[in-house]
Amino acid sequence: MNIVELIKEKKLLEAKQELMKHNAIDIAQLFEELEMEDVVKVFRLLPKDMASDVFTELDRDQRAHIVQSITDVEISNILDDLYMDETVDVLEELPANVVKKILKNTSQDRRNLINQFLNYPDSSGGSIMTIEYADLKKEMTVKDALAHIKKTGIDKATINTCYVMDDNRKLEGIVSIRKLILSDFDVLIKDIMTTEIIYVNTLDDQEYIAEQFKKYDLTTIPVTDNEKRLVGIITIDDIIDIIDQEATEDFQRMAAMEPNEEEYLKTNVWTLAKHRIIWLLVLMISATFTGNIIQKYEEVLQSVVILAAFIPMLMDTGGNAGSQSSTLVIRGMALGEIQLKDTFKVIGKELGVSVIAGLVLSVVNFLRIYFLQKVDFFVALTVCISLFFTVVLAKIIGGILPLAAKKLKLDPAIMASPLITTIVDSIALILYFSIAVWLLGI
Amino acid sequence: MNIVELIKEKKLLEAKQELMKHNAIDIAQLFEELEMEDVVKVFRLLPKDMASDVFTELDRDQRAHIVQSITDVEISNILDDLYMDETVDVLEELPANVVKKILKNTSQDRRNLINQFLNYPDSSGGSIMTIEYADLKKEMTVKDALAHIKKTGIDKATINTCYVMDDNRKLEGIVSIRKLILSDFDVLIKDIMTTEIIYVNTLDDQEYIAEQFKKYDLTTIPVTDNEKRLVGIITIDDIIDIIDQEATEDFQRMAAMEPNEEEYLKTNVWTLAKHRIIWLLVLMISATFTGNIIQKYEEVLQSVVILAAFIPMLMDTGGNAGSQSSTLVIRGMALGEIQLKDTFKVIGKELGVSVIAGLVLSVVNFLRIYFLQKVDFFVALTVCISLFFTVVLAKIIGGILPLAAKKLKLDPAIMASPLITTIVDSIALILYFSIAVWLLGI
Incomplete structure (x- = not known):
C-alpha cells in the first residue's frame, strides 16, 4: 500500500515508517498528491531535521499553509535549520503578517541579516547567495x-x-x-x-x-x-535554476509574452491572460498596417483576384524565414556566442543563407503553381520573385533586429517571431503588389 | 602592450611571461584572436600541464590544426593529461586519419577504453561520463x-x-x-x-x-x-552544457529548424541553409491550403473587397495567440512541469485565458475599426466575432498539440509557432468567410 493511501486510511504510524524510507526530495514530491488538509498532518510525522529538508522542497502554497498551521516554535525550528538563502526565499513568498510573526521569534542578529538579504535587488548576487x-x-x-x-x-x-x-x-x-x-x-x-x-x-x-x-x-x-x-x-545548484529560468524568460519573450516566473499549471487564468494580452494588442494594431497596404492595392486585387490566394503563403514564409534567423541570433547572444561586433558577420551569413533558401523556395513554388495549379505565367513569376526577395529581406531583418535591440539596450528576445512576422508581412505585401503592378502592367 | 601584439611583434619571451599571468580559460579565449599561423607557435610557449588545460578549451578548428602541426609525442603528452571524457570529445572531432595516428601512440589498455567510449550512443550517459x-x-x-x-x-x-x-x-x-x-x-x-x-x-x-x-x-x-x-x-559542469544544448535545440525546433549543435558563427552558410530549408518548404506548401481557402471564397472577396484588408490582422493575431500557448506548454513539458496527465488542466486554462484575451482584443478592435476607420457595422462585427473565435481556437490548439505530439512520441517542440500559425491560418479564414457569408448575406 502506498503512503498516500496509508494516510487516507489514517494509518499514520505505518505511513511514517514508509516515509522514512525515502529522501527529502521524493517525500516533497509525494506531498503534491496530498489534499491540503493532510499536508500538515503528514508534515508533523517527519523528524525535525527531515522536516526542514522537505520544507524547502515544497511549493509556495503548501509552505504558506504549513507556516500558518504550525506553532511559532515549530516555525523557528525549521528556519533555524535552513541556509540563509533558503530562509529568505521562504520569507519572500509568505504573506507579510506571517513574516512578521516569524521575525518576532528570531534573534536580533539574524533578523538584521534577514532584512539585509530582503533588501538586495531581485536577481542580484546578494539575493541568491548564502x-x-x-x-x-x-x-x-x-x-x-x-x-x-x-x-x-x-x-x-x-x-x-x-x-x-x-x-x-x-x-x-x-x-x-x-x-x-x-x-x-x-x-x-x-x-x-x-x-x-x-x-x-x-x-x-x-x-x-x-x-x-x-x-x-x-x-x-x-x-x-x-x-x-x-x-x-x-x-551551482542555484545557478542551474537560474539558467533554466533565463531560458524560460527568453522562450516567453520570444513568443510575445511578459515573462512569468511561476509554473504554468500553478498560475491562475487572470495572471496568464495579463501576461499575454498586451503584446497581442500591440501586434494586432501593428498588423493593421498590413491591412492598410492591402486596402491601398484594392484595385490591383480586384483586377487579378488570384493574387489574394498567394498572400498567406508569402506572409507565412516570410515570417518563418525571419524567425529562423532571429531565433538563432537571439539564442547565440544569450549564450555569449554572438556579440555586437559580429553584426557584419551575421549579415553576411544571413545574406548567403537567404539567397540559397530563397532560390530553392521560389523554384519549387514556381514549378508547383505554374505546372500543377496552371496559374498564368506572369502571375507565377510575380509570386516567385516576391517570394525570393521576401525571404532575403526577412532573413537579414531577422538577423539584424536582435543586435539592434541590444545596441538600444533592449532585450534581444523581443525581436522574435511575432514582431518579425508583423514587420516582414508589410514588406512582403509592398514587394508583392509593386512587382505585380510592374510585371502584370495593372 | 597586450599578448596578441607581443606575438605579432615576435616578442615571444615577453608573450610567455604575460601568458603565465592568466588562467587556462582566459588563455584559450585569447587564442580566438590569433591568426591560425600563430596558434601553434603560442601553444608551444605553454608549459606542459597548462598546454592540456588550454587545449580542451580551444575550439574544434584550432584543436585540429594543433594536432596536425605538433609531434606525436606532444600529442600523447596532451592526451595523457586529459580526463577520459575530454579525450573522447577531442578524438570525436578530429579527422579519422589523425585519430588513427593518435591511437597508435596509446597503450593497448587505454586504446580499448577509448574504443569502448567511442561506441556509446551519442547523448548517452556513457558518452558524457568520465x-x-x-x-x-x-x-x-x-x-x-x-x-x-x-x-x-x-x-x-x-x-x-x-x-x-x-x-x-x-x-x-x-x-x-x-x-x-x-x-x-x-x-x-x-x-x-x-x-x-x-x-x-x-x-x-x-x-x-x-x-x-x-x-x-x-x-x-x-x-x-x-x-x-x-x-x-x-x-555537473557537463550537465550545464547539456541543459544549454537541450534548450538551444528546443529554440531551433520551435523556429522550424533542424537542430544544429555547432555555434552559429562557426557554421558555414550551406549547413545553415540545409537546416532551415526543409521546414520552410513544408510550411510553404501547407500555407497553400490557406490560399485555396481564399480562392474558394473569391466571390465573397470580390463583393466586399474591404474584407481582404483584415486578413493579415486575423491571421497574425491567431498565430500569435496560438504560439503563446504552445510555447508555454512546450517549455513546461521540457522542464517536467507539465505531463500528459495534465491535458485537461491545460485545456481548462487555455479556454479561460483565450476567452479573456479574445474578448479584450475583439472589443478593442471593434472600437477601432467601427469608430475610427468608419467600417460598416456588420463588417466590423464579422471581423470581431471571427477574431474572438480565432483566438479561442488558436489557444486551445496551441495548448493541445504539444501534448498530442508527446503522446505520438514526437518532439513537442515541433508544435510551435510556425506550424501552429499555418494551422490556425486556415481555421481563421474559414471562420471569417463563413461568418461573413452569414452576417453580410453575400
Whole structure:
C-alpha cells in the first residue's frame, strides 16, 4: 500500500515508517498528491531535521499553509535549520503578517541579516547567495584548516571550496578541499591557496553570474561587497535554476509574452491572460498596417483576384524565414556566442543563407503553381520573385533586429517571431503588389 | 602592450611571461584572436600541464590544426593529461586519419577504453561520463580512505563524492568528502556511506540525466552498467552544457529548424541553409491550403473587397495567440512541469485565458475599426466575432498539440509557432468567410 493511501486510511504510524524510507526530495514530491488538509498532518510525522529538508522542497502554497498551521516554535525550528538563502526565499513568498510573526521569534542578529538579504535587488548576487561558507586564515596549516572545518563544517552549505580572508573579511584566496586533502599537514594555507579568484559583487545580475560559472566551470563563486569583503557564496545548484529560468524568460519573450516566473499549471487564468494580452494588442494594431497596404492595392486585387490566394503563403514564409534567423541570433547572444561586433558577420551569413533558401523556395513554388495549379505565367513569376526577395529581406531583418535591440539596450528576445512576422508581412505585401503592378502592367 | 601584439611583434619571451599571468580559460579565449599561423607557435610557449588545460578549451578548428602541426609525442603528452571524457570529445572531432595516428601512440589498455567510449550512443550517459572517480571500499576506516584519496586523488575528476564498490566493482554506497572530513578517523566507511544512491545507466539519455541532477541537486552522478557495476561518473559542469544544448535545440525546433549543435558563427552558410530549408518548404506548401481557402471564397472577396484588408490582422493575431500557448506548454513539458496527465488542466486554462484575451482584443478592435476607420457595422462585427473565435481556437490548439505530439512520441517542440500559425491560418479564414457569408448575406 502506498503512503498516500496509508494516510487516507489514517494509518499514520505505518505511513511514517514508509516515509522514512525515502529522501527529502521524493517525500516533497509525494506531498503534491496530498489534499491540503493532510499536508500538515503528514508534515508533523517527519523528524525535525527531515522536516526542514522537505520544507524547502515544497511549493509556495503548501509552505504558506504549513507556516500558518504550525506553532511559532515549530516555525523557528525549521528556519533555524535552513541556509540563509533558503530562509529568505521562504520569507519572500509568505504573506507579510506571517513574516512578521516569524521575525518576532528570531534573534536580533539574524533578523538584521534577514532584512539585509530582503533588501538586495531581485536577481542580484546578494539575493541568491548564502552566508554559510567555510572560512580559513592564510596563517593556518593544512592540519589547522582541516580541524577548523571539522569543527564548523556541519553548518556550511558546502566545504568543497574554502575561502581565505584577512581580519577585515577581505577575500585573499581560495583553496579547494581537494587541495587540502592532497597536501601535507604542515603546509601553510597561504602557500597552497589560489589568489587569482573569480568573484562577483552582491549587485551583479544573476545572468552575468551564471555566465561566470559556465565560462570557468565553477561549482561555487564568492560574492563580495564593494570593498572586496566576502559576504557570501553562490552554489551551482542555484545557478542551474537560474539558467533554466533565463531560458524560460527568453522562450516567453520570444513568443510575445511578459515573462512569468511561476509554473504554468500553478498560475491562475487572470495572471496568464495579463501576461499575454498586451503584446497581442500591440501586434494586432501593428498588423493593421498590413491591412492598410492591402486596402491601398484594392484595385490591383480586384483586377487579378488570384493574387489574394498567394498572400498567406508569402506572409507565412516570410515570417518563418525571419524567425529562423532571429531565433538563432537571439539564442547565440544569450549564450555569449554572438556579440555586437559580429553584426557584419551575421549579415553576411544571413545574406548567403537567404539567397540559397530563397532560390530553392521560389523554384519549387514556381514549378508547383505554374505546372500543377496552371496559374498564368506572369502571375507565377510575380509570386516567385516576391517570394525570393521576401525571404532575403526577412532573413537579414531577422538577423539584424536582435543586435539592434541590444545596441538600444533592449532585450534581444523581443525581436522574435511575432514582431518579425508583423514587420516582414508589410514588406512582403509592398514587394508583392509593386512587382505585380510592374510585371502584370495593372 | 597586450599578448596578441607581443606575438605579432615576435616578442615571444615577453608573450610567455604575460601568458603565465592568466588562467587556462582566459588563455584559450585569447587564442580566438590569433591568426591560425600563430596558434601553434603560442601553444608551444605553454608549459606542459597548462598546454592540456588550454587545449580542451580551444575550439574544434584550432584543436585540429594543433594536432596536425605538433609531434606525436606532444600529442600523447596532451592526451595523457586529459580526463577520459575530454579525450573522447577531442578524438570525436578530429579527422579519422589523425585519430588513427593518435591511437597508435596509446597503450593497448587505454586504446580499448577509448574504443569502448567511442561506441556509446551519442547523448548517452556513457558518452558524457568520465572514468576518473575516487573509489573506496566499505571496510576502510575514514583514515584509510583519506590516505587512499591522498595517494590517488590527484588524477581524479573530482573527489567531492567518493564511490564505495565491492570486489566486482558493484556500487554499494557513496560518501561525500565532507562526511569523511567531519567524521572521526576510526569510523568505518560502511557506517557513514549512503546506500540510497541516485545513479544512471550508460545508455540513459543525457536529458534524463540532467533531470536527475536538477531534481536531486546533485553535483556528480555515478554511471553503472546493466549489472550495476560502476563504470564512470558525470560531473555537473557537463550537465550545464547539456541543459544549454537541450534548450538551444528546443529554440531551433520551435523556429522550424533542424537542430544544429555547432555555434552559429562557426557554421558555414550551406549547413545553415540545409537546416532551415526543409521546414520552410513544408510550411510553404501547407500555407497553400490557406490560399485555396481564399480562392474558394473569391466571390465573397470580390463583393466586399474591404474584407481582404483584415486578413493579415486575423491571421497574425491567431498565430500569435496560438504560439503563446504552445510555447508555454512546450517549455513546461521540457522542464517536467507539465505531463500528459495534465491535458485537461491545460485545456481548462487555455479556454479561460483565450476567452479573456479574445474578448479584450475583439472589443478593442471593434472600437477601432467601427469608430475610427468608419467600417460598416456588420463588417466590423464579422471581423470581431471571427477574431474572438480565432483566438479561442488558436489557444486551445496551441495548448493541445504539444501534448498530442508527446503522446505520438514526437518532439513537442515541433508544435510551435510556425506550424501552429499555418494551422490556425486556415481555421481563421474559414471562420471569417463563413461568418461573413452569414452576417453580410453575400
